[in-house]
Amino acid sequence: MSPDSPSDVDPCSTGPLVQRPGALKEFVEAMPAPVAMLDDDWRIVTHSRAWLEVFRHEGDETHAPISLDRIESTGQAVPEREALPAPTDQRAFFEVFADPEDEWRAAFLRSLEEKGSLRGHERRLFQPDGPTYWVDWEVRPWQTKNGAEQGVLLSVVDRTEERQAKGLRRQVDHRFDKLVGTISEGVLLMDDEGVFRDGNEAAQNILGRPLDEIIGSRFDADIWNGLREDGTPLPNVEFPFWRALIEREAVQNEVMGLYPPDAPPRWIRVNAQPLFRAGQEAPYAVLVSFDDVTDERLKEEALQTSRDLLSSVLSSSLDGIIVFRAIRDANDAIADFECVLVNPQAEKLFESTAEDVVGLRLRESMSRQEEKGLFDAYRTVVNTGEPAEMEIHYDTDGEDAWYQVMAVKVDNGVAVTYRDITDRKKAERQIREQAQLLDKARDA
Structure with missing residues (x-):
């Protein structure tokens, strides 16, 4: 050696x-x-x-x-x-x-x-x-x-x-935290056990709970009580972010309600994205983002209430009511009016169903209304915003019919009320005829 x-x-x-x-x-x-x-x-x-x-x-x-x-x-x-x-x-x-x-x-x-x-x-x-x-x-x-x-x-x-990888992760995490911290959407990170591990300030503002109460809690804890859109209770296992974890698929734009402490429910629109590591089939976490749609939902509820009330009023009204939408030409001038709503009383007055009348255009299919000057009157109402009132006489097969027509502007159109005043007109004519007879008798 x-x-x-x-x-x-x-x-x-x-x-x-x-x-x-x-x-x-x-x-x-x-x-x-x-x-x-x-x-x-x-x-x-x-x-x-x-x-x-x-x-x-x-x-x-x-x-x-x-x-x-x-x-x-x-x-x-x-x-x-x-x-x-x-x-x-x-x-x-x-x-x-x-x-x-x-x-x-x-x-x-x-x-x-x-x-x-x-x-x-x-x-x-x-x-x-x-x-x-x-x-x-x-x-x-x-x-x-x-x-x-x-x-x-x-x-x-x-x-x-x-x-370098650690430094890059820190930079990415820092930039992600800054980005998440500046957006108005709430963001939560839920792990594969259903525990919320992170969140931003917007999340606590939307949910009405401090972050230290949210972070560390499970999705099925007693503090989380959900609602479906129809107002019925939503079981925790049907929460969008838990379904995204179990089904391993993203859930998009799903609306649900959650109760903050001692307050009415908040309505949120949820997107839940499962996160996967390379080579693994099961997600290790779910990224949850959501925005507050409570005001939007309240407006929709108020609008629906108004619609229901309007529908009730229209259905019970003794006057015929038709709503016309203005049709404009290339120069933004009103060229015609299209019927968009008809109440039951108007159906009786015109002896037609709503299905037959809605969609018709005044100048094309309701020529008698244009002959009576209604097209010009409606156009003036839309252009000036001033309501109009007039009396219209129809003579059909020898039968006289009188209507009091009142038109007011609504958006880009008019709401028109038709009141049948035929009996009143006949009474007035009878009174006039009796007065004439008395005058003749006095002269004799």
Whole structure:
């Protein structure tokens, strides 16, 4: 066996003792981990091949220090002169790597002085003009058995990518938190156990509960009482965000009600998106976003109430009521009116059903109304906003019919009331005829 073989290396608790430094060099070069051998002048005597996977040497002829550029592993043996710098090319560690705060130098000196190993995590190691690396490290002293030569072994584990990934995650999380914090929608994060783990300020404002009460609670806790759109109770297992987790599909624009403490229900429009990790079929969380539609719903309820009331009034009214929508031409002038609503009394007056009348246009299908001047009257009402009132006489098959017509503007059209005043007109005519007879009798 060669006297310079690795068997001449005697590892101990404080550091290897060697018969010859050459044996330790061979030992270091054969190690699978990134290791560098330094002498007591802090020159890089040699290093393992794995060291090159972290710090590549650019070539002896350039006399350049070790590059910090990363290299891809090709599986090919590294050329001897690249892996093992010639003695004339052994450069001081601090000529290769910057040490502005003397952290590395202090670690090397302490290891030699205390004859013991030192280790640490995520310390910076960089070449002044190169990128920064972050490494877990261990420094262990070595010396020949006669104490003539000594130095340190520096082994590293590259943590740069992990640190960059952590930093990127922190940046993304920070930007996401800032984004979520500025939007008006409520945002909650529910884990796969149904527990709310995070949320924004808008969520507490919409739900009427402080975040410290929301975060940590389960979706099926007693504080969460839901309502369907029709006002019936909504079981917790039918909440949109729980369904998204169980069904593993997004739920979009679903409206539900929730009770805040001591307050009427708040109505929210919910979007729930399950989140998946790569290679996993089950979601690990659900991202819930929602906006407050309480005012919108109250307006709809009020509008529906108004519609119901209007429908009741129209149905019970003794007057015929028709609503016309103005039809305009390219110049925005009113060209016609289209019937959009007819009440039951109007159906009787016109002896037609609503299905027959709705959709008809006045000038096209109700020519008698235009003949009576109603088109011009309705147009004036829409243009001026002033209501109009008139009496219309129809003579159908020898039968007289009189109507009092009142038109008021509504949006882009008119609401017209037809009141049958035929009996009144006949009574007035009879009174006039009787008066004429009395006048004749007085004259006789």
